[in-house]
Amino acid sequence: MSAIDSTAILPKLKFNADGLVPAIAQQFDTGEVLMMAWMNAQSVAExxxxxRVCYFSRSRGGLWRKGETSGQQQRLKDFLIDCDGDTILLKVDQDGVxxxxxxxxxxxxxxRPEGLTEVATVLVSPDELYKK
Amino acid sequence: MSAIDSTAILPKLKFNADGLVPAIAQQFDTGEVLMMAWMNAQSVAExxxxxRVCYFSRSRGGLWRKGETSGQQQRLKDFLIDCDGDTILLKVDQDGVxxxxxxxxxxxxxxRPEGLTEVATVLVSPDELYKK
Structure with missing residues (x-):
């Protein structure tokens, strides 16, 4: 995807009191919802x-370039804003998991009626993912 | 979908300081992400x-039974929680819009590189939707 100037986009977003907005990541071709994380203005611009998708880590209090440790990057395919500008939908191409x-x-x-049920399997061990 | 007892589910959810958790609604068969809204414990249980999907309206400060005014209800097909329990993914069958x-x-x-672009059209006029 070509670089996009964020100066026209940022004023359309309603950041919360912490300067953050939730962002949903969806695999662009299969439609699978992968995760939800948060972005600040700087991560939106980057x-x-x-x-390449960059979130804001609330636990670390800084930019979180998805995949910088694990290698499992998200390439941006489309960037959508909802009707009231307080949620982002990122269509991405997810490397791996x-x-x-x-x-x-x-x-x-x-x-489920029968209780909490795991519906996705582990494809890569976290030890391998983070080279522990 | 059969009724599910929420007593085993609620302890797995991490509600924020306002007692809310974000919930993404996705059309169960097409994969389209429809909206993001918030739920409190009572709306999760209901x-x-x-x-039938019930959110918590932050603007009205009360339960928001989706479709109660517009008729555009969401029937629950599956209820998923993310790895750290702070986001819900609702697979729904959306009536209308x-x-x-x-x-x-x-x-x-x-x-988009050429600027903000509308990518979905109005299917029902809001006046018709809310019988103004």
Whole structure:
């Protein structure tokens, strides 16, 4: 995806009191919802500029370039804003797995009548992912 | 979907300081991401019990039974929790349109190199939707 100037985009976003907006990552071709994380203005600008998805890590308090440790990057295919500008939908091409548990998606636990059920398997061991 | 007892589910969810957790609604068969809204414990319990999606409206400060005014209900097909329990993915069957603007999805504005671009059309006029 070509670099996009964020100066026209940022004023359309409603950041919360912490300066963050939630961003949903969806695999662009299969439609699978991979994860939800947060972005600040700087991570939005970097993502649009570079075409590699960069979040804001609330636990680390800094930019989180997805895949910088694990190698499992997200290439931006499309960047969508919702009707009231307070949520982003990132259509991405995910390298490998999105979840730190080694599963393709973070949404692998389903609430079913029979109880909580795992619906996605571990594809890569977290030790391998993070070279522990 | 059969009624699900929420007592085993609620302890797995990490509600924020306002007692809310973000919930992504995805059309179960097409994979389209329709909207993102918030749920509190009561709306989670009601959604699992009834199979009709109920959010918590931050603007109104109360339960928001999706479609109660517009008729555009969401029937629950699956209820997924992410790896750290702070986001819900609702697989739903959406009656009509999800967005209050009369579009199928709230994510109809794309950031493209040529500028902000509308990528979904109005299917129902909001006046018709809300019988103004």
């Amino acid at each position: 993502t649009l500029e570079t075409g 999105a979840c730190h548990t080694g599963r393709r998606t973070c949404f692998y636990t389903a609430a | 959604t699992l019990e009834t199979g 999800a967005c209050h603007t009369g579009r199928r999805t709230c994510f109809y504005t794309a950031a």
